[in-house]
Amino acid sequence: MKPPYLSYVSPKTLDEAAFLLDQDCENSKILAGGQSLVTMLNMRLIHPKILVDIKNIKALNSINATDEGLLIGASVTQQELLEYKELSIVSPLLYKALPWVGHYQTRTKGTICGSIAHADPSSEIPLCFALLNGKIKLKSLKSTREVRADEFQTGMLSTACKSNEIIESVFFPHLDSKVGIAFNEFSFRKGDFSLLSVAVIYRENSITVGITGMTDKPDITVFPILSDDKIEDALNDLAWNLKGIGDHIASARYKRDLLRKIGKLTIGEAKKCQKF
Known part of the structure; x- marks a missing residue:
């Protein structure tokens, strides 16, 4: 499919872009890379009248x-x-x-x-x-x-x-160089949208775990420092609390299982990286 009819403008300054957007903000969209926007335009999911391209600013x-x-x-x-x-x-x-x-x-x-x-x-x-x-x-x-x-x-x-x-x-923000950091995710093919992503910051007194794929926006949970068996229990509780969102690719149950496994793996990797 092709995008709907629209006007295209390419301002050279941020002030010019803000001015153009202000003229008809309800019917305008900002274009930067376009990896999501252009697809949505082609599928007629959105129908802006004006594209304000900021890549030349x-x-x-x-x-x-x-x-x-x-x-x-x-x-x-x-x-x-x-x-x-x-x-x-x-x-x-x-x-x-x-x-x-x-x-x-x-x-x-x-x-x-x-x-x-x-x-x-x-x-x-x-x-x-x-x-x-x-x-x-x-x-x-x-x-x-x-x-x-x-x-x-x-x-x-x-x-x-x-x-x-x-x-x-x-x-x-910058992190203390002593903290441990790790990131993992799972998808069926390299480069696909992930079914579940886990990022961990392992500090001296806490473990901060960020998760996507379970809720409608990233979930951030802070745990105290835990032993390996306690981490399994904590992740199991978290999986049940978040429940997960099932779709045509993976069920909520499948995502809960991913969280338990990938969560433990990522926390372990972050723990190895920390320097406290």
């Missing part, structure tokens, strides 16, 4: 590492971030998660901020964003605001971004 194509964390502009692609030479040091969680995202071809087009904006409940990047409780910067014609990760994704394909706002950048 040079100010949005930046990666800045600071002592506090990593600031990523809205047009930075997933592959550009994966190839960022300091990524394994400044954000080891993203360094471990990004190779699981799609394929090389899709990563060269799909953006970091676009994945967070799309808010797919099985996506790896929103999981990292939620686990680190990062911040996202939203720009409208008249104002700019920041929203924490725990307030941004409100549900399946749903966020706190207003129709007249553009994502300007996303911030991933």
Whole structure:
């Protein structure tokens, strides 16, 4: 199928993009990488009248590492971030998660901020964003605001971004170099959407576990330091509490079993990496 008839604009500055969006925000969509948006257009799932393409705004194509964390502009692609030479040091969680995202071809087009904006409940990047409780910067014609990760994704394909706002950048906080970090997921084919993803931050006094595939947005649970048998019990309780969402690919029961197995594996890997 082909997309519906629409107008296309390509602003050169963020202020220009905000102005164009403000003219008819209810009938406009922001285009960055287009890996999700173009598919939805072709399937006629959405019918915007205007596409505002931000990929030519040079100010949005930046990666800045600071002592506090990593600031990523809205047009930075997933592959550009994966190839960022300091990524394994400044954000080891993203360094471990990004190779699981799609394929090389899709990563060269799909953006970091676009994945967070799309808010797919099985996506790896929103999981990292939620686990680190990062911040996202939203720009409208008249104002700019920041929203924490725990307030941004409100549900399946749903966020706190207003129709007249553009994502300007996303911030991933820096972690203590002593913590253990691990990431795993399961899909039937490499590059498919995962049935379940698990990311773990293993600190001196706690184990933070992030999960996708069980609920309509990433779930973040904090456990105390536990022995191996207690971890199994804790993951079993968590699996039953989350219940899981069954679909045409896997049942909720299957996903609960995945959580028990992949959760234990990932916690074990993170424990081996910690340096306390």
